[in-house]
Amino acid sequence: MTNFPILSSLILIPTIGSIFLLFIKSTEKNNSIKYVALFTSLINFFLSLYLWKLFDNNISDFQFVETRIWIKNFINYKVGVDGISMLFIILATFITPLCIISVNNHVKIRLKEFLIAILLMETLMIGVFCSLDLIIFYLFFEGGLIPMFLIIGIWGGNRRVYSAFKFFLFTLVGSVLMLIAIIYIYWLSGTTDVEQLYNLGIDSKYQNYLWLAFFSSFAVKTPMWPVHTWLPDAHVEAPTAGSVLLAAVLLKMAGYGFIRFSVGLFPVASTDFIPLIFTLSLIAIIYTSLVALMQDDMKKLIAYSSVAHMGFVTLGIFTFTHQGLEGSIFQMISHGLVSAALFLSVGVVYDRMKTREIKNFRGLVNIMPKYAIMFMIFTLGALGLPGTSGFIGEFLILMGTFKKSFLAATIASVGVILGAAYMLWLYKRIIFGELLSTIKKEIMPDLKRDEIFILSTLAILIIFLGFYPEPIIKTYAVSIDNFVDVYNSKIETNLVEK
Amino acid sequence: MINLYFILPEIFISLSIMVLLIIGVFKNSSSKLIYTFSYLVVIISLAINVNISDNFSLFNNSYLIDDFSSFIKSIIFITAFFVMLCSYNYVKIGNFLKIEYPILILCSLLGMIVMVSSNDLIVFYIGLELQSLALYVLAAFNRDNLLSSESGLKYFVLSALSSGLLLYGCSLIYGFSNTTNFEEISRNFSFEYGVIFGMVFVLVGLAFKVSAVPFHMWAPDVYQGSPTSVTVLFAMLPKIAALTVIIKFLYGPFLNLFSEWQIIIIFLSIASMILGAVAAIGQKNLKRLIAYSSISHMGYALAGLTTGTNDGIQSTLIYLTIYLIMNLAFFSCLLMLKRDDIYYENVQDLSGLSKKHPILAFCFLIVLFSLAGIPPLAGFFAKFYVFMAVIKEEMFFLAIVGLLTTVIAAFYYLRIIKVIYFDQEKERFDTNFNFGVKFSLAFSTILILLYFINPNIINQFILSISVI
Numbered sequence: 001m002t003n004f005p006i007l008s009s010l011i012l013i014p015t016i017g018s019i020f021l022l023f024i025k026s027t028e029k030n031n032s033i034k035y036v037a038l039f040t041s042l043i044n045f046f047l048s049l050y051l052w053k054l055f056d057n058n059i060s061d062f063q064f065v066e067t068r069i070w071i072k073n074f075i076n077y078k079v080g081v082d083g084i085s086m087l088f089i090i091l092a093t094f095i096t097p098l099c100i101i102s103v104n105n106h107v108k109i110r111l112k113e114f115l116i117a118i119l120l121m122e123t124l125m126i127g128v129f130c131s132l133d134l135i136i137f138y139l140f141f142e143g144g145l146i147p148m149f150l151i152i153g154i155w156g157g158n159r160r161v162y163s164a165f166k167f168f169l170f171t172l173v174g175s176v177l178m179l180i181a182i183i184y185i186y187w188l189s190g191t192t193d194v195e196q197l198y199n200l201g202i203d204s205k206y207q208n209y210l211w212l213a214f215f216s217s218f219a220v221k222t223p224m225w226p227v228h229t230w231l232p233d234a235h236v237e238a239p240t241a242g243s244v245l246l247a248a249v250l251l252k253m254a255g256y257g258f259i260r261f262s263v264g265l266f267p268v269a270s271t272d273f274i275p276l277i278f279t280l281s282l283i284a285i286i287y288t289s290l291v292a293l294m295q296d297d298m299k300k301l302i303a304y305s306s307v308a309h310m311g312f313v314t315l316g317i318f319t320f321t322h323q324g325l326e327g328s329i330f331q332m333i334s335h336g337l338v339s340a341a342l343f344l345s346v347g348v349v350y351d352r353m354k355t356r357e358i359k360n361f362r363g364l365v366n367i368m369p370k371y372a373i374m375f376m377i378f379t380l381g382a383l384g385l386p387g388t389s390g391f392i393g394e395f396l397i398l399m400g401t402f403k404k405s406f407l408a409a410t411i412a413s414v415g416v417i418l419g420a421a422y423m424l425w426l427y428k429r430i431i432f433g434e435l436l437s438t439i440k441k442e443i444m445p446d447l448k449r450d451e452i453f454i455l456s457t458l459a460i461l462i463i464f465l466g467f468y469p470e471p472i473i474k475t476y477a478v479s480i481d482n483f484v485d486v487y488n489s490k491i492e493t494n495l496v497e498k
Numbered sequence: 499m500i501n502l503y504f505i506l507p508e509i510f511i512s513l514s515i516m517v518l519l520i521i522g523v524f525k526n527s528s529s530k531l532i533y534t535f536s537y538l539v540v541i542i543s544l545a546i547n548v549n550i551s552d553n554f555s556l557f558n559n560s561y562l563i564d565d566f567s568s569f570i571k572s573i574i575f576i577t578a579f580f581v582m583l584c585s586y587n588y589v590k591i592g593n594f595l596k597i598e599y600p601i602l603i604l605c606s607l608l609g610m611i612v613m614v615s616s617n618d619l620i621v622f623y624i625g626l627e628l629q630s631l632a633l634y635v636l637a638a639f640n641r642d643n644l645l646s647s648e649s650g651l652k653y654f655v656l657s658a659l660s661s662g663l664l665l666y667g668c669s670l671i672y673g674f675s676n677t678t679n680f681e682e683i684s685r686n687f688s689f690e691y692g693v694i695f696g697m698v699f700v701l702v703g704l705a706f707k708v709s710a711v712p713f714h715m716w717a718p719d720v721y722q723g724s725p726t727s728v729t730v731l732f733a734m735l736p737k738i739a740a741l742t743v744i745i746k747f748l749y750g751p752f753l754n755l756f757s758e759w760q761i762i763i764i765f766l767s768i769a770s771m772i773l774g775a776v777a778a779i780g781q782k783n784l785k786r787l788i789a790y791s792s793i794s795h796m797g798y799a800l801a802g803l804t805t806g807t808n809d810g811i812q813s814t815l816i817y818l819t820i821y822l823i824m825n826l827a828f829f830s831c832l833l834m835l836k837r838d839d840i841y842y843e844n845v846q847d848l849s850g851l852s853k854k855h856p857i858l859a860f861c862f863l864i865v866l867f868s869l870a871g872i873p874p875l876a877g878f879f880a881k882f883y884v885f886m887a888v889i890k891e892e893m894f895f896l897a898i899v900g901l902l903t904t905v906i907a908a909f910y911y912l913r914i915i916k917v918i919y920f921d922q923e924k925e926r927f928d929t930n931f932n933f934g935v936k937f938s939l940a941f942s943t944i945l946i947l948l949y950f951i952n953p954n955i956i957n958q959f960i961l962s963i964s965v966i
Binding site (some may be wrong): 123173 | 904915920
């Protein structure tokens, strides 16, 4: 089994599944289509778990590396995983089946095409996290625009066209600058192979511009203030499964990109730009938390909370400390679970009431007790209560930030309080109080079986990781140690050269 | 001794044109037969051309056969074949199926291949005019239609003006270098400024043919007015020939003046990219839209030529090849929008296409994303290679402008996708298409979609060409 191309299989299986789907006749019942898609994504999930089992935690190098000649003397197809990317692959393969289970409730038209788009998205997401060549990375990173554009545009809400365009064009603007940087790196170093580039290093006089070009792409995708405006629109209009994929996995591409490429390739420039990142992250944390307080739409509120949470992630990454980086990765995984869960929870009430306005809900606890419990767990996870996965990420990030800047850590802590405020207030307004007279019991039954399955899976994971984060931390610990060491040594050599 | 073997494709086409004309005159209702024969003529010419693999110059070095020209000729023949294949139904229904139609196409083909091989200003001019004259008539072929007559006349007047400028440029070059031969010009010229003036005039004429801004005014009107079967041709064939001549002209006799003409090409390139992208946003007619789109695509193709390197030329040729494939796919889609023998060509007619015609809509989707340059489709690689060459020469301004205009351009391609996929459905279109248009659509879409698996399938032919 040692030569089995496990990563390429992970990338290809969803695509093969979607090609199968093409040839299945879609009937009224639609069951066979859904089962084929679910089956495909589950195979991928178990394969990725197997990959995790084979993965050696004690090695910081890339593992399962596959290299194939793609364009002769130019670009090689190269994939591999290390501790940093391993968990994101699991996250992607874990979230996709949940999305597919959840489609029953909210995708009424063109189910087949929807499932094909989701499976293609999975291919591209896994591709992003395991590619070890800048151009291959770019292909996967940009290719994701096409299915996501269609998911928002075809199956979205009323303002879907506007949102889809905004999403597409914002992301494209950032990315084309990154493409220029990637091409220039090729001419500077003669390769786009990430491993070789780590060893070669890039001359520090070019790093600033290249860093900015990469930053423009990742900042839009993260999203960072002030280019975050596409996210609330895209989230609100996207169908539930689309929002889940966006929040849980797509945003993580940027966080991953910051670690792998911005910091990994341009350590000197990254250090120079710490003030910029800190400022933008802190603005994102405080400002978007305040904005979230004022939202009328549940999805929009959660979307803004995503921006705030991603602000913590970028803050953590650019502390360049063990705690900061570990916290960032943990926060991304945790946010992937929590935000997916929150969007699915909103989807539950939206499917029943066809509205997401907060003022249309009150006192759901009276008729939906199970839902109230689930939503409580996710709310607590989102505000980072000890005992949920949200706590560990934020705590580690704040620890790392304290080491670098007392002021930044203080401001970020205020953000934690604001986070608690808007989440608890949201919970209070929807769940507690007297039942609103417009809500009928007949149209608002409690959770159905599949909903319980999806939400409880997520809830158990969120609590489990809150009490026992070891499996996650163990996976990336060695890689992060090595990553920070390499970073420090590169900074030192640069200082010596100066 | 002149070895006529090397110009066998040219001789063959000339003879076939005469034979077909005679058949057409003496045999009643033979237009369908002639159309079929002209496929054969193109295929046989391609076969002959592929077999000629030597480098050779003829007629006192005024006609040059080399790898570059053979490659371009092959491309021209293949493109012409597909153009005729995909537009047959349209021609039949639109009542253009007269004997002159295929013969005029063959005439312009002949002109193009003469242009491509020319190594002398006069030969080049003869080829250019033969090509253009046939195209004037083709543009006005739907003579009962006001728009078509207008476009033919407009194209003729403006084209004649640009030919005049071009000819004046040729005479200046001749006057200051005493020769019309490309190779001797660079050795001979005594007074640099005179030759530069001449070169600029010739460039203007050629820029008109590729519809680069600011010489693009004719393109939208002609594209819209001509019958769609002719628009396909306009969008593809003359651009190959004219771009090839630009390469031969600039990188042949005037390579020493690189620093002089580089700035002109950079201007043409940037202006075309920006105007093509911005002006297309408001268009409602698909043919007009694709005219602006092709203006901006020519801007990208010219960007490769600003580098002054072989990499740049190769990237332009890759761009050109992929551009042709994408256009073929786009027009094949367009030629399928037929309901009760009427062809539809407005953006709004596509509304909700994806519900009734999922496969056609999917092809449109692929083509439009590819035209917008989104990976992993072929259109992305076309731009990728061009910008590889441009960034290698550290021309960041051009690269940044170019890539940002792709974002603007993405907007109007997305708008069409929006109409196809997000809007309300309309009546069905016909589905009884002939084999030709289906084949050309399937062929080109699959190439676009799967190009990324092995880009070398197309690139290998181009990467062996060295012009400098």
